[in-house]
Amino acid sequence: MKDHYLGYYPTKYIEETYAEALSTRDEVLTLWFEYINDDELNCSVDIGKIYKGIGDCYPEELNDHTMAIKHYDLAIDYFQLANQKATTDYEKIDIFDLLRDVYTSKMEISIDESEQIQNCLMAITHIELSVQNLLKYRSSDYYGIATRIEEIANLYQSIFKYDDALINYEKALEVYMQQFKPVLYRIKVTFEKIFKICYDHKHDYSSALKYQLMEHEYVLKHNARKPTDNMTEMCAKREEIVKSHIKLANVYITLHQYSLAEEHLMIIKKLYQESELPSQGKVEFIEEKLGNLYTRLHKHDLADKHLAMEKNLYQKTKNPLAELHIRHPIGYLAQKQKCAFFRFK
Structure with missing residues (x-):
C-alpha cells in the first residue's frame, strides 16, 4: 500500500490508478498519522512521500496545478518536520534529496517566472545541503557528489544562470574524469552541456573549442x-x-x-x-x-x-x-x- 502512494503504481489504466490513489488517500494517511508522535519511526517522511505522490497525479493527467501545489507544499512541511527529528546525517541526506525533488516538481509546473526561479533556487539549496552532509563521510571526488553538482548545474541552466551552471558543470566534469573507471558517456554528455552554453549562449567560441577538443578525445576513445x-x-x-x-x-x-x-x-x-x-x-x-x-x-x-x-x-x-x-x-x-x-x- 505504501509503494502505491509513492508513485509505483500497479499496471492498470492510468485514470483508474489515479482515481484509486486519490480516493483512498485519507485512509492511508490516517494510518500514518497514528504514529506521527513516534520520533523513532519518524513517519513524517512517509507522509511527505504520500503527499508528493498525490501531487504528482494532478499536473499531467488531472490538469489541476492548484491541487498539485497544495500537496507539494504539504510534502515540504512534513519533510521539514522529518528533518528536525532526523538523528543521523544519512537520514538528512535522504530528506534533502526528497525536498529537492518536491521543489523541482513545483518549479516544473509553476507558471509565474519568479515562482519558477524561487523553487529552482530552493531545489539547489537542498542539493547543496545534501552535498555538505555527504562530504562529512566521502571525499570530494565521490561520484555521488559529482552527480549532485551536475544537478545543480542543470537547475542553474534552466533559469538561464549560465555562469553558475558552467562553474558547477566544470566541477562535476573534473570529478567524473578522476574516477578509477570513468563513465565515458557521462563525461561526453557533460562536455556537450558545457559546449552548448559556451557556444550558443555565451558566444565564447574559444572556450567552446577548448571543451570540444577535450570531448573529441573522449569520443574517439569511446x-x-x-x-x-x-x-x-x-x-x-x-x-x-x-x-x-x-x-x-x-x-x-x-x-x-x-x-x-x-x-x-x-x-x-x-x-x-x-x-x-x-x-x-x-x-x-x-x-x-x-x-x-x-x-x-x-x-x-x-x-x-x-x-x-x-x-x-x-x-x-x-x-x-x-x-x-x-x-x-x-x-x-x-x-x-x-x-x-x-x-x-
Missing part, C-alpha cells in the same frame, strides 16, 4: 572500433565521430581558422567514403560545406569543384539508377525493368 563490432555498431560509432568532427569544423569556421575546419571536413569525407554502407547523401552534405568553405577563402576553383561534386551527388540521390547505369549497365537495365514492372502493377 567509439574505437572493436573486432567484435557488428555493422550496426560500427555505423553508430562512425556517426558519433562524425558529429564531433562537424562540431569542431563549425567552431573553427566561426573562429576563421579555415584550414583546421577543412582538415576535419576532409576526415569526415574519408570516413564516409570508406564506409561499408552507402552514404552518398552524407558525402553530398560534406561537399557542400567544403564548397562553401573554399568560397570564404576565395579559392574559387576548389569551391567550384566541390560544389559541382555536391550537385552531381545530389542528382544521383534523386536518380539512384544513374550510378548503377555507369558501373553496371546490365544490372541497370534489369533494375529499370523491375521498376517499370512495379509502376505498371
Whole structure:
C-alpha cells in the first residue's frame, strides 16, 4: 500500500490508478498519522512521500496545478518536520534529496517566472545541503557528489544562470574524469552541456573549442572500433565521430581558422567514403560545406569543384539508377525493368 502512494503504481489504466490513489488517500494517511508522535519511526517522511505522490497525479493527467501545489507544499512541511527529528546525517541526506525533488516538481509546473526561479533556487539549496552532509563521510571526488553538482548545474541552466551552471558543470566534469573507471558517456554528455552554453549562449567560441577538443578525445576513445563490432555498431560509432568532427569544423569556421575546419571536413569525407554502407547523401552534405568553405577563402576553383561534386551527388540521390547505369549497365537495365514492372502493377 505504501509503494502505491509513492508513485509505483500497479499496471492498470492510468485514470483508474489515479482515481484509486486519490480516493483512498485519507485512509492511508490516517494510518500514518497514528504514529506521527513516534520520533523513532519518524513517519513524517512517509507522509511527505504520500503527499508528493498525490501531487504528482494532478499536473499531467488531472490538469489541476492548484491541487498539485497544495500537496507539494504539504510534502515540504512534513519533510521539514522529518528533518528536525532526523538523528543521523544519512537520514538528512535522504530528506534533502526528497525536498529537492518536491521543489523541482513545483518549479516544473509553476507558471509565474519568479515562482519558477524561487523553487529552482530552493531545489539547489537542498542539493547543496545534501552535498555538505555527504562530504562529512566521502571525499570530494565521490561520484555521488559529482552527480549532485551536475544537478545543480542543470537547475542553474534552466533559469538561464549560465555562469553558475558552467562553474558547477566544470566541477562535476573534473570529478567524473578522476574516477578509477570513468563513465565515458557521462563525461561526453557533460562536455556537450558545457559546449552548448559556451557556444550558443555565451558566444565564447574559444572556450567552446577548448571543451570540444577535450570531448573529441573522449569520443574517439569511446567509439574505437572493436573486432567484435557488428555493422550496426560500427555505423553508430562512425556517426558519433562524425558529429564531433562537424562540431569542431563549425567552431573553427566561426573562429576563421579555415584550414583546421577543412582538415576535419576532409576526415569526415574519408570516413564516409570508406564506409561499408552507402552514404552518398552524407558525402553530398560534406561537399557542400567544403564548397562553401573554399568560397570564404576565395579559392574559387576548389569551391567550384566541390560544389559541382555536391550537385552531381545530389542528382544521383534523386536518380539512384544513374550510378548503377555507369558501373553496371546490365544490372541497370534489369533494375529499370523491375521498376517499370512495379509502376505498371
